[in-house]
Amino acid sequence: MKSENASLTARLVLFAAGMFVFGFVVLPPLYDVFCEVTGFGGRTNTTAQTAVEAPDLTREIRIEFVTTVNNYAPWQFAPAVDSMTVNPGKMYFATFTATNLSDESRTGQAVPSVAPVSATAHFKKIECFCFDSQEFSAQEQRSLPLQFIVDPDLPDYVDTITLSYTYFESNYVTRR
Amino acid sequence: MSDHGPAKGITRWLYTTNHKDIGTMYLIFSLIMFFIGGSMALVIRSELMSPGLQFVHPEFFNQMTTMHALIMVFGAVMPAFVGLANWMIPLMIGAPDMALPRMNNWSFWILPVAFGILLSTLFMDGGAPASGWTMYPPLVLQTGDAFPFLIFSVHLMGISSIMGAINIIVTILNMRAPDMWLLKMPMFVWTWLITAYLLIAVMPVLAGAVTMLLTDQFFGTSFFLAAGGGDPVMFQHIFWFFGHPEVYIMILPAFGIVSEIIPTFSRKPLFGHDSMVYAASCIAFLSFIVWAHHMFTVGMPLTGQLFFMFATMLIAVPTGVKIFNWVATMWRGSMTFETPMLFSLAFVFLFTIGGFSGVMLAMVPADIQYHDSYFVVAHFHYVLVPGSIFGLFAGAYYWLPKWTGHMYNETAGKLHFWTSTIFVNMTFFPMHFLGLAGMPRRIPDYSTQFANFNEIASIGAIGFGVSQLIFVYVLLTSKKGAKATDRVWDEPKGLEWTVPSPAPYHTFETPPVKRVAEEAFE
Numbered sequence: 001m002k003s004e005n006a007s008l009t010a011r012l013v014l015f016a017a018g019m020f021v022f023g024f025v026v027l028p029p030l031y032d033v034f035c036e037v038t039g040f041g042g043r044t045n046t047t048a049q050t051a052v053e054a055p056d057l058t059r060e061i062r063i064e065f066v067t068t069v070n071n072y073a074p075w076q077f078a079p080a081v082d083s084m085t086v087n088p089g090k091m092y093f094a095t096f097t098a099t100n101l102s103d104e105s106r107t108g109q110a111v112p113s114v115a116p117v118s119a120t121a122h123f124k125k126i127e128c129f130c131f132d133s134q135e136f137s138a139q140e141q142r143s144l145p146l147q148f149i150v151d152p153d154l155p156d157y158v159d160t161i162t163l164s165y166t167y168f169e170s171n172y173v174t175r176r
Numbered sequence: 177m178s179d180h181g182p183a184k185g186i187t188r189w190l191y192t193t194n195h196k197d198i199g200t201m202y203l204i205f206s207l208i209m210f211f212i213g214g215s216m217a218l219v220i221r222s223e224l225m226s227p228g229l230q231f232v233h234p235e236f237f238n239q240m241t242t243m244h245a246l247i248m249v250f251g252a253v254m255p256a257f258v259g260l261a262n263w264m265i266p267l268m269i270g271a272p273d274m275a276l277p278r279m280n281n282w283s284f285w286i287l288p289v290a291f292g293i294l295l296s297t298l299f300m301d302g303g304a305p306a307s308g309w310t311m312y313p314p315l316v317l318q319t320g321d322a323f324p325f326l327i328f329s330v331h332l333m334g335i336s337s338i339m340g341a342i343n344i345i346v347t348i349l350n351m352r353a354p355d356m357w358l359l360k361m362p363m364f365v366w367t368w369l370i371t372a373y374l375l376i377a378v379m380p381v382l383a384g385a386v387t388m389l390l391t392d393q394f395f396g397t398s399f400f401l402a403a404g405g406g407d408p409v410m411f412q413h414i415f416w417f418f419g420h421p422e423v424y425i426m427i428l429p430a431f432g433i434v435s436e437i438i439p440t441f442s443r444k445p446l447f448g449h450d451s452m453v454y455a456a457s458c459i460a461f462l463s464f465i466v467w468a469h470h471m472f473t474v475g476m477p478l479t480g481q482l483f484f485m486f487a488t489m490l491i492a493v494p495t496g497v498k499i500f501n502w503v504a505t506m507w508r509g510s511m512t513f514e515t516p517m518l519f520s521l522a523f524v525f526l527f528t529i530g531g532f533s534g535v536m537l538a539m540v541p542a543d544i545q546y547h548d549s550y551f552v553v554a555h556f557h558y559v560l561v562p563g564s565i566f567g568l569f570a571g572a573y574y575w576l577p578k579w580t581g582h583m584y585n586e587t588a589g590k591l592h593f594w595t596s597t598i599f600v601n602m603t604f605f606p607m608h609f610l611g612l613a614g615m616p617r618r619i620p621d622y623s624t625q626f627a628n629f630n631e632i633a634s635i636g637a638i639g640f641g642v643s644q645l646i647f648v649y650v651l652l653t654s655k656k657g658a659k660a661t662d663r664v665w666d667e668p669k670g671l672e673w674t675v676p677s678p679a680p681y682h683t684f685e686t687p688p689v690k691r692v693a694e695e696a697f698e
Contacts, residue, residue, distance in 0.1 A: 023384025
């Protein structure tokens with residue numbers, strides 16, 4: 001009886017420890033891979049991509065820009081236009097304006113997210129300020145460029161894509 | 177055989193390895209936590225008695241909602257079920273004690289430490305945690321000095337539950353009386369076996385999630401920080417992967433308790449014992465694949481929403497099997513309505529209301545309206561208060577004479593039941609309407625259109641709180657009643673009724689012989 005109890009206990013402890021490892025070690029990378037593959041969670045490219053241009057002039061997609069500044073940091077950050085209408089396969093440019101509202105130099109970086117999930121893989125950023133961080137001197141204002149193509153393979157039920165940027169103080173970003 | 181009784185004084189309780197002593201300590205501890213968590217609920221309800229801010233600051237209000245939930249979930253409901261398991265499982269399966277008595281002592285004594293730490297956060301800089309018991313980042317990372325204490329207390333609670341669960345599994349699987357094969361086990365033992373497996377599967381996952389919060393805050397990782405490439409939504413997935421099985425951890429043992437009580441007071445065997453076992457296992461399995469129904473509004477592909485919606489609705493099937501089995505047990509039974517039976521009947525009826533609002537919340541289009549509203553508050557309080565808590569009261573009244581050797585005061589018990597039932601409905605039923613009308617949860621103020629229903633709910637909450645003092649009165653006078661017989665009730669089934677009342681300090685030092693075991697179940 002004693003040894004039966006001990007071996008069952010050992011197996012149950014091992015199972016509990018395994019579940020901890022599953023939660024702490026296995027799940028986060030698994031979730032990452034899942035998001036990369038499916039575009040779940042608004043994952044979008046953070047390094048430059050290239051795309052073949054074959055414009056589909058018969059189709060119009062509305063692109064909406066949303067901006068947020070994290071943690072009420074002393075920044076102003078806004079798109080030049082709130083939305084634009086684009087043809088898939090054609091290259092477009094958009095500008096955003098960022099202002100450092102404080103009296104000291106600061107570094108910031110925008111982190112992008114795309115919705116809906118089915119559009120994430122088809123929204124391709126050729127050039128984006130979000131690939132790097134930007135250093136601003138006190139009270140400096142600057143325009144930040146974005147160059148993108150919407151892939152013509154975009155599922156036909158998608159007519160609006162939302163691109164959201166959150167501007168972070170770079171001490172958050174470099175913590176990675 | 178009981179040649180040595182318990183030790184004297186405080187060391188009896190500090191060093192004890194006796195399952196009855198540890199069970200008693202668990203039950204008393206959880207009752208104290210029930211009153212602490214309950215007084216926090218009364219702070220919340222007093223603040224919400226009328227629109228505007230009257231008694232507390234919004235920050236403190238948020239601390240109250242968070243602490244109320246943490247204390248009720250981990251301090252009141254879960255330890256109370258573990259206490260009943262400690263007391264009753266060895267008696268029900270004919271074992272002399274729990275399989276791992278020394279670990280049993282540990283798993284109890286960790287709890288006062290864990291809750292001492294958690295309650296001490298109320299006096300720290302920045303106050304107690306105020307981000308809600310779900311501890312979502314990035315909000316929870318703004319907690320003040322309390323943050324690491326919150327994490328460590330959750331770790332300790334987890335360790336305690338895991339040790340308790342392992343103990344229960346080993347006891348049930350290895351120490352049953354001869355000829356009590358698995359499908360012959362009483363339902364309370366069955367539901368606890370399933371619950372214990374759920375506990376060791378998900379408590380470590382919660383521990384992992386809060387550890388990630390800790391490293392994000394102090395060690396520069398970015399598991400949940402979007403700026404560093406992490407994703408706050410991942411926390412919600414991991415949390416609810418724990419959180420949904422957790423809600424079944426809090427209800428399955430209550431299913432077991434009412435499955436013991438309803439047959440006794442209907443004087444009929446439980447209808448469909450084996451189907452009850454399969455239904456409970458089915459619920460446990462489904463609990464692992466429905467977690468994202470807590471997150472329909474955070475954004476999810478349509479396929480995901482459909483999967484989680486249908487999987488969630490599927491849970492209504494095994495739960496319905498259980499409800500119908502209880503009703504079929506009562507059908508043409510020779511029913512009497514002692515306090516344990518009254519609580520069990522209210523359990524079946526009111527838990528079903530909570531189940532129905534659960535099915536409503538499972539529907540994605542509806543959930544997008546109900547999400548984070550008082551409708552959700554009404555739903556989970558209906559399954560937890562007249563569900564889990566009434567199940568606990570039913571079990572306490574049912575087995576109290578076996579513990580004390582005396583009948584409790586039946587008049588006071590019935591008064592406790594009727595006041596609790598009236599006030600619980602008065603508190604939580606209006607919350608359905610408030611939620612449908614758009615009142616958000618976890619906010620200390622509200623628009624004047626919500627004033628009347630909130631006033632009713634607050635009066636109900638105060639009434640419910642005061643009613644619980646009757647239970648304390650019943651416990652304090654529990655040794656003053658008439659001597660209880662060994663069987664206590666009218667021919668209840670089960671081995672626990674074959675030992676004397678009160679149950680001696682040591683029972684079943686030799687396993688019950690087959691004949692005794694069979695008579696107990698005839």
